[in-house]
Amino acid sequence: MVAVALKCPFCGSEDVRPYGTSNGKKRYACNNPACSHKTFYAEYTYNGCKPNVKKDIIKWAADGAGIRATARELGVSPDTVIKELKKKKSR
Ligand SMILES: [Zn+2]
Structure with a gap:
């Protein structure tokens, strides 16, 4: 099992939740209200x-x-x- 520390790229918070998939990529949403619940993709950087x-x-x-x-x-x-x-x- 690969443990990936998911972080919101906008605020750095690890308080994120799955937000479905798009184009085969997993999508996550930030739970931080200050972030307006922005969504982002969990991707391999490298x-x-x-x-x-x-x-x-x-x-x-x-x-x-x-x-x-x-x-x-x-x-x-x-x-x-x-x-x-x-x-x-x-x-
Ligand atoms: Zn955030």
């Missing part, structure tokens, strides 16, 4: 955190894709790609 992206990085590298092309296609930074490839080599 795609590199997603396990399937790591697998894709390895797969793309095996197919001979360049680091920059892989990063661009997967929506991660080149640093993330390099890090993953280094991890794989050290294994």
Whole structure:
């Protein structure tokens, strides 16, 4: 289980509640009245955190894709790609 500390991006409060989904993304609403109950999406800030992206990085590298092309296609930074490839080599 992944524990994600959800925070309202507007006030930083962790007092948030699920607010359904939109476009496949989970949506949350802030319970802070000062925030006028704004809604926001819970998203991974870094795609590199997603396990399937790591697998894709390895797969793309095996197919001979360049680091920059892989990063661009997967929506991660080149640093993330390099890090993953280094991890794989050290294994
Ligand atoms: Zn808020």
